[in-house]
Amino acid sequence: MTAAAVRVRGPWLVCGWCVIAVLVELGLYASYRGHDARFHWFTHAFVGAAAALAVMTAVVLIRRRPVPRPLLWPMIAHLFAMAPDLLFSGGYVHRGWMNLFLGHIRVHFVPGRNWTWLAVFLAALAAYLVAVDRARPASAAA
Amino acid sequence: MSSERVTLTVPPRRSLATVWLVATLISVLLLAVAGRFEGGRDDVDQAEQRVGFLDEGSLPIPAAPVASGLPASGRATVVLFLRPDDAAHECREVTRSVASSAAVVAVLSGSATCAEVAGVLVDPAGRTAAAYGMRVPIDGGPPVGYAVVDDRAMVRYRTLDPHPAAHSSEIMTVLAGL
Numbered sequence A: 001m002t003a004a005a006v007r008v009r010g011p012w013l014v015c016g017w018c019v020i021a022v023l024v025e026l027g028l029y030a031s032y033r034g035h036d037a038r039f040h041w042f043t044h045a046f047v048g049a050a051a052a053l054a055v056m057t058a059v060v061l062i063r064r065r066p067v068p069r070p071l072l073w074p075m076i077a078h079l080f081a082m083a084p085d086l087l088f089s090g091g092y093v094h095r096g097w098m099n100l101f102l103g104h105i106r107v108h109f110v111p112g113r114n115w116t117w118l119a120v121f122l123a124a125l126a127a128y129l130v131a132v133d134r135a136r137p138a139s140a141a142a
Numbered sequence B: 001m002s003s004e005r006v007t008l009t010v011p012p013r014r015s016l017a018t019v020w021l022v023a024t025l026i027s028v029l030l031l032a033v034a035g036r037f038e039g040g041r042d043d044v045d046q047a048e049q050r051v052g053f054l055d056e057g058s059l060p061i062p063a064a065p066v067a068s069g070l071p072a073s074g075r076a077t078v079v080l081f082l083r084p085d086d087a088a089h090e091c092r093e094v095t096r097s098v099a100s101s102a103a104v105v106a107v108l109s110g111s112a113t114c115a116e117v118a119g120v121l122v123d124p125a126g127r128t129a130a131a132y133g134m135r136v137p138i139d140g141g142p143p144v145g146y147a148v149v150d151d152r153a154m155v156r157y158r159t160l161d162p163h164p165a166a167h168s169s170e171i172m173t174v175l176a177g178l
Helices: A003-014 A016-034 A038-063 A072-089 A096-100 A113-134 B002-009 B013-035 B084-098 B127-131 B164-176
Strands: B077-082 B103-108 B119-122 B145-149 B154-160
Touching (some): A016 A072, A038 A072, A038 A113, A072 B164, A113 B013, B077 B084, B077 B164, B084 B103
Parallel strands (some): B103 B119
Antiparallel strands (some): B145 B154
């Protein structure tokens, strides 16, 4: 393999997981849209991503370096948060215990609704990015 | 070598800021655009529409009579709230989907054909919808949706839904959860 081939293939190999994460989220959005439930996709996406980013921030602070495959963490947390909706599609009505899935039911009723969760998500993202920035060795600081 | 490695693992501060700005712009845009897809018959508060769990808020409450002695003890009943323009389709399709599990009656906000259901009440004043606690949709008109009444004639679920027939599997899920 030539050096040029490596340079061309490299970014695609590295970012394969990025493509997977984006495609999964697009697929989930399409599914919720098909059920006229866009509102719920946003709620669980923001809540899941915010929870994942909180964990990612803690990991960065402890390990002093960015987490691997950062887009996969919010996607997995989103899948966890929305799991009761998969059960609902399978014929199981929502129950109180399903709040174990990142507050699956309760999170819909916060004041401000999805705009509140968007703000929480953006705050969590900012915290993670600041933690990543501070993980930079002093010799490499911008 | 080590400085290259650092560059790969910790992006420059400007890149991190760009990530946050792009995420903010995309998220705000998507959320704002998605809100515009809600129609006049949707709930003003989407959190209150098709919640998917029983006994929300003040429920359960006794079910007001609609027609043909329904709802009544002994069998679950689905009470449709419809406007005349799409009543025929919704009555036919919802009845076809849920009749094996529940009786179906309809409350219409104006005269229309609704032949397949067990009973029809024309209620332009909206008293029955108010008795069931149906919410007012975005356009301020009569509610379109349904209530699910259990076999003790108690309302256990209610929601606005502009297309109940399209979501009849959800009605079946709610009935299964009674």
